[in-house]
Amino acid sequence: MALSITTGLYLLASQSLPSLTSQFHLNEDFPQGIYDPRLSDPQTKALENRRMRVLGELIGKGRIGWWDVFDLSDIGKERNKLARLLIRPSSKVLDVGCGRGFFSFACSRIASTVTCVDPMNGLGRKGWWEEFSETASLLSVENTRGIRADGSSLPLRGDSFDAVSSIHAIRNFRSRSEIQSFFKEAFRVLKPNGRAVIVESELNTNSCRAYKMFYSLRTQLKWELRLPKSDEIARWLVESGFRRVSSETHDWGLRYAPVYFPYDKSTLKGRKHEWELARELIISKGESHPPIRAFSATK
Numbered sequence: 001m002a003l004s005i006t007t008g009l010y011l012l013a014s015q016s017l018p019s020l021t022s023q024f025h026l027n028e029d030f031p032q033g034i035y036d037p038r039l040s041d042p043q044t045k046a047l048e049n050r051r052m053r054v055l056g057e058l059i060g061k062g063r064i065g066w067w068d069v070f071d072l073s074d075i076g077k078e079r080n081k082l083a084r085l086l087i088r089p090s091s092k093v094l095d096v097g098c099g100r101g102f103f104s105f106a107c108s109r110i111a112s113t114v115t116c117v118d119p120m121n122g123l124g125r126k127g128w129w130e131e132f133s134e135t136a137s138l139l140s141v142e143n144t145r146g147i148r149a150d151g152s153s154l155p156l157r158g159d160s161f162d163a164v165s166s167i168h169a170i171r172n173f174r175s176r177s178e179i180q181s182f183f184k185e186a187f188r189v190l191k192p193n194g195r196a197v198i199v200e201s202e203l204n205t206n207s208c209r210a211y212k213m214f215y216s217l218r219t220q221l222k223w224e225l226r227l228p229k230s231d232e233i234a235r236w237l238v239e240s241g242f243r244r245v246s247s248e249t250h251d252w253g254l255r256y257a258p259v260y261f262p263y264d265k266s267t268l269k270g271r272k273h274e275w276e277l278a279r280e281l282i283i284s285k286g287e288s289h290p291p292i293r294a295f296s297a298t299k
C-alpha cells in the first residue's frame with residue numbers, strides 16, 4: 001500500500017495504537033512509544049508484526065483511516081498544535097524539509113495551499129515523490145503539492161508565499177551555511193509581510209538526558225547536524241533581512257520526533273558504553289523529549 005511507505009504509518013501507529021485499541025475495545029495491549037530497550041531484537045520484530053497486523057485489520061475493515069492514526073499520535077498532535085498556532089487560515093504556505101509531510105498535511109487543513117519541498121528520495125522514503133500525488137489524494141489534501149528540491153536553492157518565484165515553515169528539519173541540513181542560504185531563500189520567496197516559521201528542539205535543558213544522549217550518538221554517526229543554538233538561528237534570520245524576529249518555547253510533553261535506536265550495533269564502534277547509558281536512561285525515564293523553540297520572523 002503506497003500509504004504505508006510514504007506517510008510513516010508504522011511510526012504514527014506505534015504511538016497511537018494504545019488509544020486505538022482502547023477506543024475499539026480490542027483485547028490487545030501495546031506499549032506507549034516506539035522503541036522498548038528491554039526487548040530483544042526478535043521480540044521487537046514480533047511487536048512490530050503485531051502492530052502491523054492490528055493496524056491492518058482496523059484499516060482493512062474501514063474502521064479507521066490515516067488521519068485517525070495521525071491525530072492520535074504524539075507526532076500528529078504536535079504538528080496539529082503547531083499548524084494551528086503558527087499558520088494563518090487561508091494562507092499560501094511553503095513547507096521546507098517536509099520529510100514524510102507530517103507538518104505539511106497538518107497545515108493543509110488550515111492553509112489555502114501548501115507546497116512541500118524536500119531533496120530526499122531515500123532514507124526509508126523511497127518513491128516518495130513518485131507517489132506524492134497519489135498519497136495527497138488518498139489523504140484528501142488536494143490543496144497540497146510537492147516538489148523535490150533543496151531549501152538552499154528554491155526553484156520558486158519571489159514574493160509568492162504568505163508563510164515559509166521548516167519544522168524539525170534544519171537538523172538534517174548538511175551544513176550551517178546551507179541553513180543560512182535557506183533563510184535567504186525563504187526571505188526571497190515570501191510576500192512582503194510574509195512570515196518565516198522555524199521550529200527545532202531546544203537542547204539546553206536538563207529534562208532530556210536520554211534524548212540528548214541519543215542525539216549526540218546520531219551526530220557522531222554523522223546522520224544529523226549539531227543543532228544551532230537559539231541565538232544563532234535568530235541572528236541568521238536577521239542577517240537574511242527578516243525583522244520582528246521572536247521565539248517562544250513550548251513543552252507539551254509530546255514525543256514529536258521519536259529517538260531512533262540504532263539496531264545495528266556495529267555502527268557504534270567505540271561508543272557502546274554511551275549506547276548502554278542511553279539505553280538505561282530510556283528504561284528509567286522513558287523516551288523523554290526536550291521542549292521546542294518556535295521562531296517567527298517577518299519579511
Ligand SMILES: C[S@@+](CC[C@H](N)C(=O)[O-])C[C@H]1O[C@@H](n2cnc3c(N)ncnc32)[C@H](O)[C@@H]1O
Nearest residue numbers: 097098099102103118120150151167169172173
Ligand atoms: C526530520 S525531517 C522533517 C520532518 C517534517 N518537517 C515533519 O513535520 O515531520 C528533516 C528533513 O529535512 C530534509 N532536508 C535536509 N536538507 C535539506 C535541504 N537542504 N533543503 C530542504 N530539506 C532538507 C531531509 O531530507 C528530511 O526529510
